[in-house]
Amino acid sequence: MSTTDLTTNHEIEDSSPASPAKRLIPTEWREFIIEGIIRVAGVSTIFIVGLIFLFLLREGLPAFLDIPLRQLFGKARWYPIEGYFGLLPLLVGSIMVTVGSVIIAVPLGLTTAIYLGEIAPPWQREILKPLIEVLAGIPSIVLGFLGWVALAPLIQRFGAPTGLTAFTGSLILAYMALPTIISISEDALYAVPKEYRDGALAIGATQWQTIWRVVLPAAKSGLVIAVMLGIGRAIGETMAVMMVTGNAANIPALGSNMFFQPVRTMTATIAAEMGEVAQGTLHYNVLFGIGIVLFSITFGINSLASRLVGGQSTRRRRGQL
Amino acid sequence: MNVYQFGSRWSSQNSLWPLLLIISLATLILPACGSGPDTAEAAPDELERAIQNKGSDTLVNLALAWAEKYREVDPSVSIAVTGGGSGTGIAALINGTVDIANASRQMKAEEIAAARENGIDPVEFTVAIDALAVVVHPDNPVSQLTIDQLADIFTGRITNWRDVGGNDAPIIILSRETNSGTHVYFLEEVVRKGDKENEDIFAPQTLLMPSSVGITSEIRRNPNAIGYDGLGYVTEHEKTIAVAKDSHSPYVRPSVETGADGSYPIARGLYMYTAGEPTDVIAEYLDWIRGPAGQAIVAQLGFVPLTKE
Numbered sequence: 001m002s003t004t005d006l007t008t009n010h011e012i013e014d015s016s017p018a019s020p021a022k023r024l025i026p027t028e029w030r031e032f033i034i035e036g037i038i039r040v041a042g043v044s045t046i047f048i049v050g051l052i053f054l055f056l057l058r059e060g061l062p063a064f065l066d067i068p069l070r071q072l073f074g075k076a077r078w079y080p081i082e083g084y085f086g087l088l089p090l091l092v093g094s095i096m097v098t099v100g101s102v103i104i105a106v107p108l109g110l111t112t113a114i115y116l117g118e119i120a121p122p123w124q125r126e127i128l129k130p131l132i133e134v135l136a137g138i139p140s141i142v143l144g145f146l147g148w149v150a151l152a153p154l155i156q157r158f159g160a161p162t163g164l165t166a167f168t169g170s171l172i173l174a175y176m177a178l179p180t181i182i183s184i185s186e187d188a189l190y191a192v193p194k195e196y197r198d199g200a201l202a203i204g205a206t207q208w209q210t211i212w213r214v215v216l217p218a219a220k221s222g223l224v225i226a227v228m229l230g231i232g233r234a235i236g237e238t239m240a241v242m243m244v245t246g247n248a249a250n251i252p253a254l255g256s257n258m259f260f261q262p263v264r265t266m267t268a269t270i271a272a273e274m275g276e277v278a279q280g281t282l283h284y285n286v287l288f289g290i291g292i293v294l295f296s297i298t299f300g301i302n303s304l305a306s307r308l309v310g311g312q313s314t315r316r317r318r319g320q321l
Numbered sequence: 322m323n324v325y326q327f328g329s330r331w332s333s334q335n336s337l338w339p340l341l342l343i344i345s346l347a348t349l350i351l352p353a354c355g356s357g358p359d360t361a362e363a364a365p366d367e368l369e370r371a372i373q374n375k376g377s378d379t380l381v382n383l384a385l386a387w388a389e390k391y392r393e394v395d396p397s398v399s400i401a402v403t404g405g406g407s408g409t410g411i412a413a414l415i416n417g418t419v420d421i422a423n424a425s426r427q428m429k430a431e432e433i434a435a436a437r438e439n440g441i442d443p444v445e446f447t448v449a450i451d452a453l454a455v456v457v458h459p460d461n462p463v464s465q466l467t468i469d470q471l472a473d474i475f476t477g478r479i480t481n482w483r484d485v486g487g488n489d490a491p492i493i494i495l496s497r498e499t500n501s502g503t504h505v506y507f508l509e510e511v512v513r514k515g516d517k518e519n520e521d522i523f524a525p526q527t528l529l530m531p532s533s534v535g536i537t538s539e540i541r542r543n544p545n546a547i548g549y550d551g552l553g554y555v556t557e558h559e560k561t562i563a564v565a566k567d568s569h570s571p572y573v574r575p576s577v578e579t580g581a582d583g584s585y586p587i588a589r590g591l592y593m594y595t596a597g598e599p600t601d602v603i604a605e606y607l608d609w610i611r612g613p614a615g616q617a618i619v620a621q622l623g624f625v626p627l628t629k630e
Contacts, residue, residue: 081499162493250525272498275409
């Protein structure tokens with residue numbers, strides 16, 4: 001990729017008339033400066049992530065040192081104003097809401113993407129794609145409000161003790177993750193060369209067989225990225241979740257109705273309690289400790305995604321470009 | 322595919338433009354960042370005397386009404402009122418970012434210690450009394466409870482309405498978030514029945530609502546929910562429960578009258594805290610609040626005015 005890039009650069013430069021700025025600074029210097037800027041931009045991202053992590057560690061590490069891990073990740077409850085710092089209910093809450101949203105959003109998102117990319121006639125695609133982008137543009141607080149006003153009473157009517165449940169949160173989050181999943185998987189499907197489809201159809205495969213056996217495996221890495229980014233979007237969401245999940249720091253008993261119980265997520269806990277704590281107190285440190293846990297989870301998801309995608313499939317993607 | 326286009330676009334035109342743009346933007350932004358806060362802070366003080374007032378959501382409507390009315394008394398003073406909860410206001414006072422902190426509970430000893438550590442000596446003013454109403458859905462047959470029963474409900478020892486004379490249905494417990502002074506007051510006076518040794522806390526399945534509105538709207542649509550809120554915030558969609566101190570005492574419904582004469586058992590003071598003894602503008606404002614003009618507004622909003630000592 002990089003070699004073709006450079007040669008085209010030179011060709012066009014040589015043929016174009018020299019401008020005043022180009023006469024002042026030799027080409028080598030200009031490239032040196034531009035490369036420098038690009039390098040700084042690239043490295044600064046890593047640098048900033050590093051700084052954020054250091055800051056989180058500085059503020060949050062005392063929590064893990066002062067409170068025994070057995071309390072943090074044991075059976076203790078979460079009731080910080082009386083010194084109960086059990087993170088397990090919050091962790092379970094976040095995981096339940098996120099897993100629920102993934103279960104809802106991934107099949108819906110992938111099938112929508114397949115329909116858009118492979119089956120829908122162009123005129124339908126032209127209507128649907130902008131609409132999905134509008135969905136992506138809805139502020140999360142608006143979706144949260146919608147969930148609070150419309151969705152929660154509906155779920156209560158279906159027999160849940162209250163409408164503010166993990167499931168309500170999952171539904172809202174699923175709708176928030178959908179546009180991400182759809183547009184990225186649609187791009188991944190689009191990147192599959194037309195020859196693959198032509199080849200499959202030519203040897204007698206039906207359209208469905210082509211999609212299932214040829215196009216989807218070819219686009220696998222892109223689809224994995226789409227799902228992972230969707231999960232990332234879901235686990236970090238705060239305000240909408242805070243409005244619809246009921247915020248009860250309770251681990252629901254295992255069973256068929258466990259998703260219809262209120263839960264409290266880690267993000268909502270940080271948002272609800274950050275304004276209240278005095279800086280430097282244990283509670284303050286624990287909230288940053290929750291930040292560390294969240295950071296580790298998203299970091300884990302991202303590394304998992306790059307491992308799943310990495311190696312062979314990366315080379316294939318480059319080849320396509 | 323796009324790579325080719327980018328390459329040609331960059332090199333055929335003047336490739337120094339992005340660089341110049343970045344540098345000029347940086348020179349514009351960097352100095353602005355440095356000097357921003359100082360100028361912003363100094364300006365309002367010179368033009369207008371401003372009071373920053375923050376804290377309790379129970380007090381926020383009252384504080385807003387006072388601030389609005391005080392505009393007519395002294396137009397040169399502008400008062401900025403924000404809510405967020407008593408804990409939020411007190412934390413802001415400790416961190417030195419507000420002039421007056423509103424609180425629906427008294428400051429804890431460790432909070433006062435934290436403030437002193439920052440060189441701030443908090444001074445307390447009682448500004449009104451609030452009766453705390455326990456509310457349920459109007460269709461709920463239960464209409465009176467003792468403090469003991471309330472404690473059992475909110476700690477999760479009683480989980481079904483049938484145990485307190487209601488329908489056979491699970492009890493949904495609603496509470497404000499832990500940064501609310503109302504939450505702390507209710508914990509101390511109802512859940513722990515005023516007993517300092519008692520270490521009971523709210524049941525884990527308690528739904529913590531970020532705002533008063535959260536409690537109101539959930540009560541309105543859920544016939545099995547029970548919650549509590551300041552009397553000034555109770556709407557016609559909620560039914561207030563008559564509360565008795567113990568099984569021998571009479572059940573009393575919350576109202577401005579029963580709050581003022583002390584017969585309603587769950588009533589508390591509402592406070593304002595200043596950083597050190599208040600001076601000129603802030604002192605005048607607090608005097609006015611505690612005077613007849615300010616207390617008249619207290620009664621209008623459904624709170625209980627201070628009795629003349």
